[in-house]
Amino acid sequence: MPLIQRLAIIGVGLIGGSLARILREKGAVVEIVGIGRGEANLRKAVELGVIDRYSLDPVAGVEGADLVFLATPVCSIIDMVARIAPALAPGCVVTDGGSVKGEIVAPCEKLLPPGTFFVGGHPIAGTEKSGVEASFAALYQGKRCILTPTAQTDGEALRKVVRMWELAGSEVVCMDVEKHDRVVAAISHLPHMVAYSLVNAVGGYDRFSENILKYSAGGFRDFTRIASSDPAMWRDIALMNREAVLEMMDFFSEYFAGLRNLVEKGDGHGLEAFFARSKQNRDAIS
């Protein structure tokens, strides 16, 4: 029997659309209902075979669903859960793919009526592209998905969400929301803040009368791919994971200041040691 009978996906973009595609490919779901604000995107999702039907009304859209997946920008998730909560079928499992967990999980658990269950989640996989047309079935293959169960989390609901991500090809890792938000601030949110700043700095460099970004090659382009990511999504992440992002930005600044100091002093040994330590760490990432 398929794992999910009726899957409701709220926000059928890169993350929601990719999950729909892989679960359908694996025969893990009977029916997929898309929910969103933009009718053109939802119509496209039906045309592409990503969802079976759609609703612009979240309350109507979640009717009879045994699993609801929220994949809208993080600042909208709590309001969305509040809207759908009274309409959920008994036994329904609600989970999300939002990039921040600390401010989301506890309020969502409180909002759900008895007999329905929330499990916080975050696939550590993505691209700089948005929308259903950017979605693809292999997105989660060989990647990690972090789930953030709490003392309130129902065991059966957690097992269903774990199985869903395993079917999508991911290795599931569980951690508490605090650790999740600190880890992703370091490995995901800081790099985006640095990439956005770098592109703005170089794009704003005014020593020459022409824009020098056109001369950029592999180094700049590889490093800054993620600066093309959706601004509204990253606004929400910076607002919602504020404290951990600020901590990482300050921590990073210390390293950047240290490097600046080595350059200023003309400390060749220090520079080589700094770069060698970095190369060793980078080469060791599997």
Ligand SMILES: NC(=O)c1ccc[n+]([C@@H]2O[C@H](COP(=O)([O-])OP(=O)(O)OC[C@H]3O[C@@H](n4cnc5c(N)ncnc54)[C@H](O)[C@@H]3O)[C@@H](O)[C@H]2O)c1
């Ligand atoms: N893009 C990534 O690399 C990535 C990776 C992991 C997790 N995430 C998280 O997944 C979520 C979705 O990101 P995405 O990349 O799929 O974005 P996306 O823009 O591709 O898709 C989001 C969809 O949600 C819809 N939407 C936005 N606000 C809405 C609202 N208030 N009500 C209903 N629909 C709404 C949009 O129209 C769009 O169709 C975000 O929470 C993000 O933090 C993103």
Ligand SMILES: O=C(O)C(=O)C[C@]1(C(=O)O)C=C[C@@H](O)C=C1
């Ligand atoms: O590969 C990318 O483009 C991504 O930005 C994906 C990425 C990341 O690795 O930082 C971005 C946000 C997430 O919440 C998870 C993954």
